[in-house]
Amino acid sequence: MSLKDPDAVAAIVSTLRRVRGDNVARALLAERVSLAALIDAAFSLPISNSDAVRMIARALDSGDFSFTPDIGPLWHVRYIYEDRRASMRVVDMEILTPDRTFASTDISMRLPV
Numbered sequence: 001m002s003l004k005d006p007d008a009v010a011a012i013v014s015t016l017r018r019v020r021g022d023n024v025a026r027a028l029l030a031e032r033v034s035l036a037a038l039i040d041a042a043f044s045l046p047i048s049n050s051d052a053v054r055m056i057a058r059a060l061d062s063g064d065f066s067f068t069p070d071i072g073p074l075w076h077v078r079y080i081y082e083d084r085r086a087s088m089r090v091v092d093m094e095i096l097t098p099d100r101t102f103a104s105t106d107i108s109m110r111l112p113v
Contacts, residue, residue: 005062009111012059015041032068032108035060039093039104053079053090060095065109071097 003009016025016033019041028037035056042052057077059065078101080092095102 003062003064005058005064008055008058008062009064011055012038013111015045015055019044029111030113032110034105035093035095035107035109036104038109043091049089053093056093060109064111066112067095068108068110069102069106071095071102071107072099074098 013025013029016028016038020028038056038059042056043049045052047055060077074097076096078094078096079090080094081087082089082091093104095107
């Protein structure tokens with residue numbers, strides 16, 4: 001399998017391995033990992049919030065992951081901030097499509113093998 005953005009995939013794999021362990025990370029990527037679980041894992045790492053957000057956004061945009069449900073070709077990520085008026089700290093993400101908005105708990109990702 002040829003990856004479109006191997007660095008983005010490697011960052012996600014590394015994140016899940018560091019937080020969940022190697023075997024669980026493999027299972028999550030093969031079976032499906034929720035976007036919410038990926039966000040929680042990335043935000044638990046000792047990296048800045050903005051670096052974690054960029055890592056996830058890059059992986060979502062890479063084209064290397066399949067999504068359930070199928071979100072189609074036209075979608076956008078909306079960032080949910082800790083305090084919408086004063087903070088730049090992202091705490092969650094949503095996927096917006098022309099037809100509906102998906103919460104991070106509604107979306108799962110899989111790395112096709």
